[in-house]
Amino acid sequence: MKNEAICGLDIGTTKTCAVVAVEGPNGLEIIGFGEAPSLGMRKGVVIDLDETIKSIEAATEKAERMAGVHIADAYVAVTGEHIRSTNNRAVVAVVSDDREVGNADVDRVIEASKIINLPADRQIIHAIPRYFTVDGQEGIDDPVGMAGGRLEVDTHIVTGGTSFLTNVLKCVHRAGLEATGLIFGPLASAASTLLPEERQVGVVLLDIGGGTTDIAVYSGGSALYTxxxxxxxxxxxxxxxxxxxxxxxxAEEIKQRHGSAGGTESGAGYAVRTLDGRATREVAAEQLRAIVVPRVLETFRMARAKIVENVPRDLVLGEVVLTGGGALLPGIEPLAEEVFGLPVRVGLPNAVIGGLTDALRAPQYATAIGLVLFGPDGGERFPKSRAGVSWLGRLRRWLKDFWN
Ligand SMILES: Nc1ncnc2c1ncn2[C@@H]1O[C@H](COP(=O)(O)OP(=O)(O)OP(=O)(O)O)[C@@H](O)[C@H]1O
Ligand SMILES: [Mg+2]
Structure with a gap:
């Protein structure tokens, strides 16, 4: 059992979570979970190595104890303003004599798609195939075995600042484990919260964390903007x-209890403790609403502006899914509806995975749980047995390069 454990580590701005899952008779099952406050992170990046190491140690220790296994490596979520995404396309000639697309051709074309103009201080985190094209026939999920002479791929490429990524890897390493791979947070959150139909039709996923709001836009089954x-x-x-x-x-307690719905409650106010904590003051509900609503709307508008700027104009989107702890804000859904003009739902980690207790079915755990789902495949478009391995191989090489 020990060797089969798949682990995820989400070092968030407010909390660090470790998840342990194993492949059981009925599929993937969560057998361990640990959470600890994050004190060394800000807006998704490490600002204090020692504090971050402590958080990782505390979270993994809890998860290990619950699972009864030792965690040696984990898929690690990363986020932060340094992360960028782009789409690329590459083409190769199919080399085999019988002109049949093989695994090697697929690997080569994905590799070729990673040739982008990349500044020296940046690294590719993901090159996720969106679809393949064989001899001009677009929209192929798995081209292996197909006859053809010309293989193309459209990939979604995610890059990050090398030093930011290295700092995360350093903390993981010093906490006594190794990163099996780095995964951009919203891709993991999407894996645990979105339905295949939603990804097919077109959906915006927003993971509202403590320090960042992460965006992933899916259409035709795969991510096209993050x-x-x-x-x-x-x-x-x-x-x-x-x-x-x-x-x-x-303030945190008031926000969590009353949220943006503050003004709609028949005018009742709240008793708010003064700064020195010695007295309370009556605050009108409308006052809270006037503070919360503009900030939430502004966040959604910023996300919307990025999406409008970066996805094709004719792209049809059917829904917005909110996750991350921020999605728990009472009354948040209508605010997202107002900005996006789309139906909105709160996404809980509900993917097909065993061992999901009610406590874990909460939006703040979407990333951590998504890591063990997304990690082994390296992307929903990778057929499990084959490309997953080569993706891992590449990542291992890449991580090794980091240390040398
Ligand atoms: N009931 C609630 N109402 C409103 N906000 C809430 C509620 N519960 C948690 N939050 C907010 O969720 C945020 C934390 O979310 P989450 O745990 O997803 O963040 P994180 O993963 O640690 O951070 P990040 O993803 O930004 O690195 C905090 O800002 C917290 O105030
Ligand atoms: Mg988070």
């Missing part, structure tokens, strides 16, 4: 604290 904006739930807590002149802890 991004992150450096605004999350923490800034909202800050706004509430400043606006209501109270502590961050009190």
């Amino acid at each position: 991004a992150t904006i450096p605004v999350g739930g923490n800034i909202l807590t800050n706004d509430v604290s400043l606006g209501l002149k109270t502590t961050l802890a009190e």
